[in-house]
Amino acid sequence: MKTARLDDMVGGWFVGNFNPSILRSEAGEVCVKRYEAGEREEEHYQRLASEVTCIISGRVRLGGLELVAGDIMLIEPGESASFVALEETVLVAFKTPSVPEDKIVGESEKRLT
Numbered sequence: 424m425k426t427a428r429l430d431d432m433v434g435g436w437f438v439g440n441f442n443p444s445i446l447r448s449e450a451g452e453v454c455v456k457r458y459e460a461g462e463r464e465e466e467h468y469q470r471l472a473s474e475v476t477c478i479i480s481g482r483v484r485l486g487g488l489e490l491v492a493g494d495i496m497l498i499e500p501g502e503s504a505s506f507v508a509l510e511e512t513v514l515v516a517f518k519t520p521s522v523p524e525d526k527i528v529g530e531s532e533k534r535l536t
Contacts, residue, residue, distance in 0.1 A: 432445075434456065435456040435457070436454040437455070438486065440523060449520055450519060452519075456515075460509065461507070461508065464505065465506045465528055466503050467528045468503035468530075469527070471525050474517070478494050480494060481509075481513060482510045482512065483508050486492050486505070503533065
């Protein structure tokens with residue numbers, strides 16, 4: 424059995440093909456992230472990975488849509504989106520596969536509205 428602390432992980436990511444992680448895996452990545460109101464992530468997309476985000480608490484604008492606790496969004500490879508926390512937020516995200524350097528900053532041709 425292994426234990427770890429979320430605070431010791433990078434950006435909340437704790438499973439995936441990177442260090443540190445509690446489980447190293449090429450199959451996928453998992454994170455829990457906390458955001459203060461107003462925090463943003465720049466527009467980006469993944470070339471190969473699909474990403475599922477579930478809002479646990481709070482309210483965000485993701486890909487032009489407002490999401491609240493209980494909402495789930497799938498962003499497929501090549502679809503770009505920006506992110507802003509509209510209030511204090513906790514979310515869980517899963518990406519598959521785990522491919523280092525797959526994240527591309529900027530807008531893609533398949534931008535989410």
